[in-house]
Amino acid sequence: MSQVNASEQLNRLKAIIEGTRAGTWEWNAHTGEQRINERWAEMLGYSSRELEPISIAIWHRLCHPDDLARSNEAFQRHFDGETPYYECIVRLRHKEGHWVWIHDRGRLMSRTAEGDPEWVVGTHIDISQQHINAQLLNKLAETIPGVIYIFRMYADGRVEFPYVSEGVREFYGREPDAILQDASLVFELVHPEDAQRLQQSILESYRALGQWTCEYRVVLNGREIWLEGIATPEREWLDQEVVTWYGMVVDISHRKALEARLLELSVTDELTGLYNRRFLLQRLAELLDDYRRHEVVFSLVQVDLDWFKSINDTYGHLMGDEVLKAFAATLKNRLRKGDIAGRSGGEEFLILLPHTDTCEALELIDDIRAVFAGTEFFNDELQTFKASFSAGITQVQAEDERFDQLLSRADKALYKAKDAGRNRVHIEPDRHCSKGGKRTR
Ligand SMILES: Nc1nc2c(ncn2[C@@H]2O[C@H](COP(=O)(O)OP(=O)(O)OP(=O)(O)O)[C@@H](O)[C@H]2O)c(=O)[nH]1
Numbered sequence: 001m002s003q004v005n006a007s008e009q010l011n012r013l014k015a016i017i018e019g020t021r022a023g024t025w026e027w028n029a030h031t032g033e034q035r036i037n038e039r040w041a042e043m044l045g046y047s048s049r050e051l052e053p054i055s056i057a058i059w060h061r062l063c064h065p066d067d068l069a070r071s072n073e074a075f076q077r078h079f080d081g082e083t084p085y086y087e088c089i090v091r092l093r094h095k096e097g098h099w100v101w102i103h104d105r106g107r108l109m110s111r112t113a114e115g116d117p118e119w120v121v122g123t124h125i126d127i128s129q130q131h132i133n134a135q136l137l138n139k140l141a142e143t144i145p146g147v148i149y150i151f152r153m154y155a156d157g158r159v160e161f162p163y164v165s166e167g168v169r170e171f172y173g174r175e176p177d178a179i180l181q182d183a184s185l186v187f188e189l190v191h192p193e194d195a196q197r198l199q200q201s202i203l204e205s206y207r208a209l210g211q212w213t214c215e216y217r218v219v220l221n222g223r224e225i226w227l228e229g230i231a232t233p234e235r236e237w238l239d240q241e242v243v244t245w246y247g248m249v250v251d252i253s254h255r256k257a258l259e260a261r262l263l264e265l266s267v268t269d270e271l272t273g274l275y276n277r278r279f280l281l282q283r284l285a286e287l288l289d290d291y292r293r294h295e296v297v298f299s300l301v302q303v304d305l306d307w308f309k310s311i312n313d314t315y316g317h318l319m320g321d322e323v324l325k326a327f328a329a330t331l332k333n334r335l336r337k338g339d340i341a342g343r344s345g346g347e348e349f350l351i352l353l354p355h356t357d358t359c360e361a362l363e364l365i366d367d368i369r370a371v372f373a374g375t376e377f378f379n380d381e382l383q384t385f386k387a388s389f390s391a392g393i394t395q396v397q398a399e400d401e402r403f404d405q406l407l408s409r410a411d412k413a414l415y416k417a418k419d420a421g422r423n424r425v426h427i428e429p430d431r432h433c434s435k436g437g438k439r440t441r
Contacts (some may be wrong), residue, residue, distance in 0.1 A: 023124035025106070029079070031119040032056040043126050064091040064099060071104065078108060079117045086122065086409070101131040141165030146250035151183075151231065153206055153243050157440030158185045162244075162313045171227060171249065171437040173220045191217035191224065204241050209233050210343075215252065226256040270329035271321060275342030280350045283340050284403045287352060291396045299361035301351040302410035308347040311387060315379045320347075323377060323387045332374050334364070350410075357393040359433035365391050366425050373423055388423035390414060395427075 017024060023040030027033070034056050041048040044062065051058055063071065067090035067388070078086040086106040091099040106122020141148050147167040153159050160183050164176045174185050190198055194216035205212035212231045217224050231247020267279035277357075292294045305311075305327065312320040324347065331341045340352040353361050373388040392413025394406055413428035420426070427433070 017123075020123075021126070023102075023119070023126075025124065026119060026121045027056060027106075028119055029057075029108075030112055034058065040124055043124060044092055044100055049149075050248065061219060063094045064093070067091050075120070078106075086120065089127070100126060101128045103127045137163075138165065141167065142246065146248050147171055148248045149231075151245045151247070153202070155241060161186070166287060171220070171225060171251065172218060189218040189220060191219055193217075205231075205233050205245070209235060209243070212245060212247065215256075224253075225251060226253045228252045269343040272325055272343050274328050274331070274349070275340060277342065277344040277350070280340065280342040280352065283352055284350075284406065287354060288396060288400060288403050288406070291400075297355060297357055297396060298408045299353045299356045299358055299393055299395045300346075300410045301353065301365055301391055301393050302407070302414045303349040303351065303365075303389050304414055304418070305347040306388045306390055306418075308387075311385070315377075315383070317384065319377065319379050325386075326375060326377070327372060327389065330368060330375070334368050334371070358393050358427045358431065361393045361395070362425055362427055362433050363435075365393060369423065369425055390417035390422045391425040392417055393425065393427045394429075 013227075017037070018039070021039060023043050024037045025040055026035040032055055034054050036048060036051070036054060038048050041137045048054070060068065067088070071088045071090055074083070074086050074088040077083045079309050084107075084344060086104075086108075088104050090104050092102055096145050103125040104122065105125075106120050108117050109119045109121055109159075112118050142165075144165070144167070148163075148165045149161055149168070150163040151159065151161055157244050161179050164179050166176060168176050168179055170176060172179070172186055172189055187195070187198075198216045201212060201214040204210070209342035210233070212233060213229065215226065215228045217226055219225075227249050229247060229249040233243050233245045236242050236244050267275055269276045284300065287296070287298045291298065305323065307321075308320065311323060324343070327349070328343070331349070335341055335351070338354050340354075342350055343396050351365070352363070356364070369389060369391065373386060376384050376386060378384055390398050392410045392415070394409035394413060400406055409428045413426040416428070417424045417426040
């Protein structure tokens with residue numbers, strides 16, 4: 001290389017360094033000798049002359065003690081060959097007393113004849129403004145009742161969180177730094193029933209580049225928390241094409257509990273705690289649908305308490321309510337999990353028995369009838385009395401197209417039971433059932 005070329009290249013290099021506004025340093029790790037450029041000093045409010053005599057002592061004097069220790073460790077790792085270059089974020093004291101945040105990078109250039117580290121060269125970039133921005137973002141994030149985050153997905157399916165706010169500790173019980181290093185920490189806490197739906201929603205948003213929203217549960221220390229996530233994806237280029245979402249997650253457990261309670265109220269009869277008529281008819285229609293598609297047999301039972309007007313008239317309306325509640329309690333005791341019992345009106349009830357034919361239903365309802373008819377009630381004056389019910393049962397049939405066909409058959413059976421003297425159970429159409437028609441499923 002000619003002399004001219006060499007000095008031209010040197011000038012270019014200087015221009016590039018000046019253009020980056022980087023401070024440069026050269027340090028002899030063996031002798032402690034140090035050289036800096038003007039920008040190095042200027043970042044800290046000095047001229048290089050003011051810092052003379054320049055040696056490693058200046059660095060020791062100006063660097064924050066906590067950062068000095070970290071920087072020494074990073075140098076050591078580099079000298080030991082563990083890292084290809086030295087890198088550390090440190091605070092240096094400005095002439096006016098405040099700290100300047102510096103991104104410090106460097107590389108070992110030579111070793112002594114004995115193999116000890118000798119000349120190291122590197123740069124200082126002032127990142128104070130970035131640091132202030134990050135602090136502002138964290139402050140804003142603190143005021144939000146949730147987590148704000150940046151989530152990224154690579155074409156090969158790899159995912160990462162370049163940023164998560166402090167709120168992540170409360171939702172996921174993990175340190176933000178841990179999640180930045182390992183995104184799977186977030187996903188492993190998602191409720192198993194929601195995991196697939198969550199993953200699907202992310203993939204859809206990735207493909208269509210549409211807004212992502214999802215309600216899902218995480219399980220933290222055995223406690224379920226309902227979360228709602230909203231994020232906007234953007235396609236970006238980072239050596240390869242990636243999709244980055246900017247969004248937030250909020251705790252919706254309270255809203256979910258309220259929704260569940262409202263749903264429960266909307267399908268429940270207040271007095272007995274059984275289902276209400278609307279819900280029963282909806283389930284009846286669904287069961288009929290199931291039968292027509294998959295021939296899943298079921299029975300419908302219509303129940304009406306006997307002489308209920310007279311119970312009310314003799315013992316009072318409140319006592320009548322007690323009888324209704326006692327009947328509901330008997331039902332709850334005897335029915336199994338898949339059975340659906342509800343109060344369809346005043347002293348009328350409907351029971352849906354999936355996987356049950358009329359003979360099995362008859363056996364069950366007649367048992368309940370016997371238990372209920374044997375129950376003694378007391379009023380305030382300690383008068384005792386008993387109550388009873390009549391019931392009509394029907395089983396779904398091939399010709400049933402609408403659920404009112406079943407209702408009308410059950411009603412007909414109930415009418416027959418009443419007509420035959422009450423406190424009995426009839427089936428429609430009538431058939432002979434041998435005793436012991438216990439339900440098998
Ligand atoms: N205590 C109470 N009574 C109710 C409730 N809803 C309806 N009833 C009463 O239930 C009674 C039903 O009477 P009826 O339809 O004449 O029938 P019944 O007296 O049971 O006679 P049968 O059905 O023929 O055996 C009426 O007196 C209604 O006021 C309720 O929620 N609580």
